[in-house]
Amino acid sequence: MPELVLASRKSPLALAQSEGVRALLESRYPALRVRIAPYVTEGDRRLEATLAKIGGKGLFVKELERAMLSGEADFAVHSLKDVPAMLPEGLALVAILARGPVEDVLITRDGRELNALPPGAVVGTSSLRRTVLLRRLRPDLDVRPLRGNVDTRLRRLMAGDFDAIVLARAGVERLGLDVRSVPLDPTAFIPAVGQGALAIEARRGDGAVLRWLEPFDDAPTRRAVEAERAFLARLGGSCQVPLGAYGTVEADGTVTLRGFIAEPDGSGFWSGVLRGPSPDVGTALAERLIAEGAGKTVARFAAGEDDDGSTEGQKA
Numbered sequence: 001m002p003e004l005v006l007a008s009r010k011s012p013l014a015l016a017q018s019e020g021v022r023a024l025l026e027s028r029y030p031a032l033r034v035r036i037a038p039y040v041t042e043g044d045r046r047l048e049a050t051l052a053k054i055g056g057k058g059l060f061v062k063e064l065e066r067a068m069l070s071g072e073a074d075f076a077v078h079s080l081k082d083v084p085a086m087l088p089e090g091l092a093l094v095a096i097l098a099r100g101p102v103e104d105v106l107i108t109r110d111g112r113e114l115n116a117l118p119p120g121a122v123v124g125t126s127s128l129r130r131t132v133l134l135r136r137l138r139p140d141l142d143v144r145p146l147r148g149n150v151d152t153r154l155r156r157l158m159a160g161d162f163d164a165i166v167l168a169r170a171g172v173e174r175l176g177l178d179v180r181s182v183p184l185d186p187t188a189f190i191p192a193v194g195q196g197a198l199a200i201e202a203r204r205g206d207g208a209v210l211r212w213l214e215p216f217d218d219a220p221t222r223r224a225v226e227a228e229r230a231f232l233a234r235l236g237g238s239c240q241v242p243l244g245a246y247g248t249v250e251a252d253g254t255v256t257l258r259g260f261i262a263e264p265d266g267s268g269f270w271s272g273v274l275r276g277p278s279p280d281v282g283t284a285l286a287e288r289l290i291a292e293g294a295g296k297t298v299a300r301f302a303a304g305e306d307d308d309g310s311t312e313g314q315k316a
Helices: 013-029 062-070 128-137 148-160 171-176 207-216 219-235 280-302
Strands: 003-009 033-039 075-079 093-094 104-108 121-124 141-143 164-168 181-183 198-203 241-247 253-260 269-276
Touching: 003 013, 003 062, 013 033, 013 075, 013 148, 013 171, 013 198, 013 207, 033 062, 062 075, 062 198, 075 164, 075 269, 093 207, 093 219, 104 148, 104 171, 121 128, 121 148, 128 141, 128 241, 148 164, 164 171, 171 181, 198 207, 219 241, 219 253, 219 280, 241 280, 269 280
Parallel strands: 003 033, 003 075, 121 141, 121 164
Antiparallel strands: 075 198, 093 198, 104 164, 104 181, 241 253, 253 269
């Protein structure tokens, strides 16, 4: 009986997503068995600091990619928003599943909306993108860093450490959590690149593995997220730069892309909407924002400077 090894983070959400993909594969291919191999990534180990300070989203995938390149694992399942714009040589996103909900949600103990939070309310989030957007919409709020898995964040909310937290709706739903959440309009509160989509990464040219995985690729989702990732790639985006992009696909395959990039403190903010073919529309929108004034921000972070002006190592 053929067996594939699926590399997964050990977090409850990652395991739930991997279990879902395993079920899809084994349902489609009754003769196939998928074994999940859990790994603890650097991003999971270093919860004491914000991602902007310790190297960015690549910290959630490097161990899984090493396992695939070494032959320990055949493929990995990622939340696409955790995958850097550039992949290691020899690996590819061989399938992107039909997208789930893309928006962020505001979660409170009493189900109130963002505009109903009192001035000074403490809101927790793990991302610079959400921080900048929250402060633009509600500059009177006290936005503070909040790391940890979903359960940890919810416990701190319920314990009263925060008045509200912001999470991705897709993750909340995949965990089957019963929480009081209010969706945030993705055309205004622009999601992370790839948010809501699951990506399957595997070795390029490994036909014995790819024949099992490639049929799960969803063409409309791929068009949308490839436009978003082209936007990310042109801007050199990482967790050190607040940015977001949201693509929607029309019947003829054209993508309408909304995107923004900002200074970490919100002092500069550039956004726009562009319609065109994927992935080119992502690059074109990024070029427009650079021309409108974001170029200095892009250049500074491409040089490896963080928001204190100091330099860090290679950004993922």
